[in-house]
Amino acid sequence: xxxxxxxxxxxxxxxxxxxxxxxxxxxxxxxxxxxxxxxxxxxxxxxxxxxxxxxxxxxxxxxxxxxxxxxxxxxxxxxxxxxxxxxxxxxxxxxxxxxxxxxxxxxxxxxxxxxxxxxxxxxxxxxxxxxxxxxxxxxxxxxxxxxxxxxxxxxxxxxxxxxxxxxxxxxxxxxxxxxxxxxxxxxxxxxxxxxxxxxxxxxxxxxxxxxxxxxxxxxxxxxxxxxxxxxxxxxxxxxxxxxxxxxxxxxxxxxxxxxxxxxxxxxxxxxxxxxxxxxxxxxxxxxxxxxxxxxxxxxxxxxxxxxxxxxxxxxxxxxxxxxxxxxxxxxxxxxxxxxxxxxxxxxxxxxxxxxxxxxxxxxxxxxxxxxxxxxxxxxxxxxxxxxxxxxxxxxxxxxxxxxxxxxxxxxxxxxxxxxxxxxxxxxxxxxxxxxxxxxxxxxx
Numbered sequence: 001x002x003x004x005x006x007x008x009x010x011x012x013x014x015x016x017x018x019x020x021x022x023x024x025x026x027x028x029x030x031x032x033x034x035x036x037x038x039x040x041x042x043x044x045x046x047x048x049x050x051x052x053x054x055x056x057x058x059x060x061x062x063x064x065x066x067x068x069x070x071x072x073x074x075x076x077x078x079x080x081x082x083x084x085x086x087x088x089x090x091x092x093x094x095x096x097x098x099x100x101x102x103x104x105x106x107x108x109x110x111x112x113x114x115x116x117x118x119x120x121x122x123x124x125x126x127x128x129x130x131x132x133x134x135x136x137x138x139x140x141x142x143x144x145x146x147x148x149x150x151x152x153x154x155x156x157x158x159x160x161x162x163x164x165x166x167x168x169x170x171x172x173x174x175x176x177x178x179x180x181x182x183x184x185x186x187x188x189x190x191x192x193x194x195x196x197x198x199x200x201x202x203x204x205x206x207x208x209x210x211x212x213x214x215x216x217x218x219x220x221x222x223x224x225x226x227x228x229x230x231x232x233x234x235x236x237x238x239x240x241x242x243x244x245x246x247x248x249x250x251x252x253x254x255x256x257x258x259x260x261x262x263x264x265x266x267x268x269x270x271x272x273x274x275x276x277x278x279x280x281x282x283x284x285x286x287x288x289x290x291x292x293x294x295x296x297x298x299x300x301x302x303x304x305x306x307x308x309x310x311x312x313x314x315x316x317x318x319x320x321x322x323x324x325x326x327x328x329x330x331x332x333x334x335x336x337x338x339x340x341x342x343x344x345x346x347x348x349x350x351x352x353x354x355x356x357x358x359x360x361x362x363x364x365x366x367x368x369x370x371x372x373x374x375x376x377x378x379x380x381x382x383x384x385x386x387x388x389x390x391x392x393x394x395x396x397x398x399x400x401x402x403x404x405x406x407x408x409x410x411x412x413x414x415x416x417x418x419x420x421x422x423x424x425x426x427x428x429x430x431x432x433x434x435x436x437x438x439x440x441x442x443x444x
Contacts, residue, residue: 002033002051002052002053003032003033004053004153004155006155006165009029009153009165010157010165012029012078013155013156013163015078016057016078017158017159019079020057020085020159021086022059022060023060023061023062024059024100024101025057025059025101025159026058026159027057027058028055028056028155029053029153029155029156030054030056030152030153030154032050032150033049033152034149034150035122035125035149036125036146036147036148037126037129037146037147038145038146039133039143039146041144042133042136044126044129044133047126053071054069054070055069055081057081059089060098060100060101061086061089063094063098064090064093064094065092066085066087066088066089066090066092067085068081068082068085068088097317099316099320101158101159101160102158102162102295102316103161103162104161104162105291105296105297106297107164107166107290107297108282110166110281110287110289110290112166112169112288113166114196116195117149117169117192117195118151118169120171128147129145131200131204132200135205135208139208140180141177141178141179141180141208141211143175143176143207144176144177145174145175145176146172146174147171147173148171148172149169150168150169150171151167151168151169152167153166153167156295158295164290164295166289166290168289169193169194171190171191171192171193171194171195172189172191172192172417173189173200174189175203175204176207177204178444179212179215182444183214183217183444184210184213184214184215184216185210185211185214185377185378186208186213187207187210188203188204188207190203191415191416193287207377210378213390214380214390214444216389216390217389217390217391217444218390218391220353220391220392220440222394222395222440223436224436225353225434225435226353226408226431226432226434227352227353227354228342228345228349228429228432229358229429229430229435230342230355231427232356232357232358232416233355233356233357234428234429234430235416235425237358237361237398237400237403238335238400238427239333239425240400241401242303242333242423244369245257245303245312246313246315247264247266247312247314247319247322247324248314250263250265250266251263251318254366255366256366256367256368257309264312267308267309268308269308270304270307270401271304272406272407274306274410275306275307275404275407276302276304276335277303277304277334277335277336278302278303278334278336279298279300279303279330279331279332279333280301280332280334283334285334286334286415286425287332288424289331292328292329292331294315294316294328294329296316296326296327296328296329297327297328298328303330313327313329314327332425332426333423333425333426334426335413335425336410337412337413337428338410338428340412340429341411341429342411344411345409345431346382348409348431349382349385350383351382353379353381353382354378354381354382355375355379356378356379357375357378358373358375358376359374360373360374361373364397368401369400370397370398370399371396371398371400372395372396372438373395374394374395375393376443377444378390379391379394392441392442394437394440395437395440397438398435398436403435406433407431407432408431408432410428410429410431411428411429412429413426414427414428
């Protein structure tokens, strides 16, 4: 049993807190049941269920901190893990940036649990794989993919009386379809909380169509082009950028949000005025836990508002140092957009390039968030509102900051997961001008 009830969790955490002889004690109990199925070459290759529960205990003597973990929960095991954490704390050097445990908080529950997702069975997973494999076999295509579903809980407590408990579910699916000769590739991905929203049979058709239509790719000269980035393609770049919305990095001159001479760009216009990104742990489209990793309550807040930097993330230490309020770090990113689908954006494009997906993204210059990466799994040339032909993949060098100043139109946001972050994101497809492709790639 890897999902403890609130009462079971609180009983364990209360014992841990009571056992500690340190100046303060913070403990977290997390558990999950994760099911998965993997398929490749039109056959299921692996399937399994992984379940576990872990207890982490952190104690402090003054500014000396020690942490220990365990996955046993009898009284003797609980005492062992507390004593181990205390022994480590006594040996540790003082942490000059130590901040005491948070006081008792009030957490408003967020809708992170789906009964349908929690009830997924091995038969369900097998059918998801079969729904991708069967049509690909029939059409002489090759499918490979992975489904992972999960249900989990987290409970937190400390010696100042704070306590929180919540359950969550998750659903992540990707499928890549290749032509038998390996010259065409298509991809589809879904990040969901509720499995009833999953439409696997129709999703795989999208990947199949892109695989078939991308097989005869033509070389196009690198340069600056109008592009339509599908939501997953845009998310790969935006998630990198949002990691820099840290006040300390900006104040210390280590961010594109640093001001010359000191300070940060909070309140300044940095993007096109149509850029609006917010966080809201209770948003039904992408709910997340109502507290961050430090136990700070999250809030509904604007991060970028009409192109201006509306808020930065202040850690508890940096907030205290700067005289600011510490707010829980965002767990989701909700970018506003319009009502058009990707297909509708294509119809309104005279000339441009459609990018299905970006990958292998790496940082070139943190001061400008200049990134490099590759397109893949379906890149197409658009002319007079229709897709004319596939084009060879590109390497790009682009900054999402510049990208979000070159907006022509934003479409309807969809839920995606950032490749390089833990954010759950609502990202629109976006039509952008002057996107920089630097070279061609032979990869599909």
